[in-house]
Amino acid sequence: MSHVLAGLGWTGRYLWAGWAGLAGIFCFLAVWQAGHEIYGSFILPSPAETAAAIDALAARPDFWTILSQSAGRALSGFALAAVTGTAAGLVAGYSFAAMRLMKPVVTVMLGVPPIGWIVLALIWFGSSGGTAVMTVVIASAPLSFAGALEGVAKRDRQLDIMAQSFGASWAYRLRTITLPHVLSYLFPAWTTTAGSAWKVTVMAELLSNSGGIGGELATARALFDIPLVTAWLAITVILALATDYGVLHVVREAAERWRSAGLPWGVKR
Amino acid sequence: MRQSPALTFSRVGHAFLGRSLFEDFDLAIGKGEAVALLGPSGSGKTTLLQIAAGIVEPVKGRVLRGYRRQAVVFQEPRLLPWMTLTDNIAYGLAARGEGKAARRRTAERLALSVGLEEADFTKYPAELSGGMRQRANVARALAVDPDMLFLDEPFSATDVGLRRHLQDLLIAAARSRGFSVLLVTHDLAEAVRVADRIAVLSGRDGRIAASRALAGRPGERSERAIFEQVEAWSRDPVFGELFSATERAR
Numbered sequence: 001m002s003h004v005l006a007g008l009g010w011t012g013r014y015l016w017a018g019w020a021g022l023a024g025i026f027c028f029l030a031v032w033q034a035g036h037e038i039y040g041s042f043i044l045p046s047p048a049e050t051a052a053a054i055d056a057l058a059a060r061p062d063f064w065t066i067l068s069q070s071a072g073r074a075l076s077g078f079a080l081a082a083v084t085g086t087a088a089g090l091v092a093g094y095s096f097a098a099m100r101l102m103k104p105v106v107t108v109m110l111g112v113p114p115i116g117w118i119v120l121a122l123i124w125f126g127s128s129g130g131t132a133v134m135t136v137v138i139a140s141a142p143l144s145f146a147g148a149l150e151g152v153a154k155r156d157r158q159l160d161i162m163a164q165s166f167g168a169s170w171a172y173r174l175r176t177i178t179l180p181h182v183l184s185y186l187f188p189a190w191t192t193t194a195g196s197a198w199k200v201t202v203m204a205e206l207l208s209n210s211g212g213i214g215g216e217l218a219t220a221r222a223l224f225d226i227p228l229v230t231a232w233l234a235i236t237v238i239l240a241l242a243t244d245y246g247v248l249h250v251v252r253e254a255a256e257r258w259r260s261a262g263l264p265w266g267v268k269r
Numbered sequence: 270m271r272q273s274p275a276l277t278f279s280r281v282g283h284a285f286l287g288r289s290l291f292e293d294f295d296l297a298i299g300k301g302e303a304v305a306l307l308g309p310s311g312s313g314k315t316t317l318l319q320i321a322a323g324i325v326e327p328v329k330g331r332v333l334r335g336y337r338r339q340a341v342v343f344q345e346p347r348l349l350p351w352m353t354l355t356d357n358i359a360y361g362l363a364a365r366g367e368g369k370a371a372r373r374r375t376a377e378r379l380a381l382s383v384g385l386e387e388a389d390f391t392k393y394p395a396e397l398s399g400g401m402r403q404r405a406n407v408a409r410a411l412a413v414d415p416d417m418l419f420l421d422e423p424f425s426a427t428d429v430g431l432r433r434h435l436q437d438l439l440i441a442a443a444r445s446r447g448f449s450v451l452l453v454t455h456d457l458a459e460a461v462r463v464a465d466r467i468a469v470l471s472g473r474d475g476r477i478a479a480s481r482a483l484a485g486r487p488g489e490r491s492e493r494a495i496f497e498q499v500e501a502w503s504r505d506p507v508f509g510e511l512f513s514a515t516e517r518a519r
Contacts, residue, residue, distance in 0.1 A: 158347055165322050165341040166413065168364035180351040258351045261393035
């Protein structure tokens, strides 16, 4: 019973915290509307016109196919980047030699702008989804790498010693001590990565003419259909927000419930 | 036939950043015996305990272990902040692969025995008071059913009432289970209360300056006898170094 109540309390707090986020979004919509009233529909369609364009798009038979195409690329790129970046960061955190070896590679990956990788990926993969996935992985993996590296380096050695004194194996210490600690460094990295995964995917699709939302944006631009452009952009933002608040934040709140434990009411976040 | 000791330090030496902490340290702890290792601040008591527990490898000498299973009660509770109280108490059991139901039963029984309540079982360390965390620290060590218990100044940050309660609890557990104890402390009264024998680590050369057996058994000594013993030893020059205000200069 106490578990059910705790779960309900947590869900309530999470939903309540959404009001602040919604207020921010409405402020943004107000600024957007003001911009529209100054510059007119051709330069900046209003939020209402954009919503109407989204409504029309949703009625198209291929709408969900387009979305799932981009979503598949963005999310598989994000997952690949999170897994490889985190694994490499963990190895580098434990091994000084590995860290010295990997850090320059990561600097190179961060230093080359995503547009540069797109050009290379276009040559390697052509107009396929591989271009978008590869660009997302290269642009995002260094963030997970840095988060995991920092997390391992700053783990509490005293807890490690405690575990050693009880004969805990290396793998068990990694699972119960290092990983829960590293998670608090990974979530901010993953939140940033998830957002950029959508942006980079759309950019790569647009430049490589490989369908998806980017392909639709290219068509809308060619037709000078500005409400359609803002509609696809709004859809991309909604998808990025859904990934962040609908998935990552929920997982984070569940995994790090212990953080808010012990705090008095009113200072939970 | 004489029983082999539970723990033997044989000519153990250790250095930290090129500076020698102690050399040729010898000490044997019998099975079921409680030894208190006293020494001035900075004399290397905690390092010796960590060497004994296999956490630190000594630079020279060796440690012979004649026990099956060890547990350490640390000065700070060192509870995992992301685990609930019972999961923390069961940590040692989980580390050696004991089943979930069995370890939960053991953890709950021990939590109650150290004075924690059922309502605390699912709480995280951040929701517990300092005293409750220290109780959990003791329960976690007892949960693995050790035959050698290392205590690293475990009660130095607790109030008098809790300190007495936890000391009595450990004395009772040591008597009923028959485990050996190595207690590192700078509190002479605590050593006299808990130990069978006291070894004083010299702050000058890192060797045992004195080893004294205590009359009677822990838990059976009267408060008066404890304070008289502390009073007598505090006038002894060998113990005088323990009460010096200055740390060992190295």
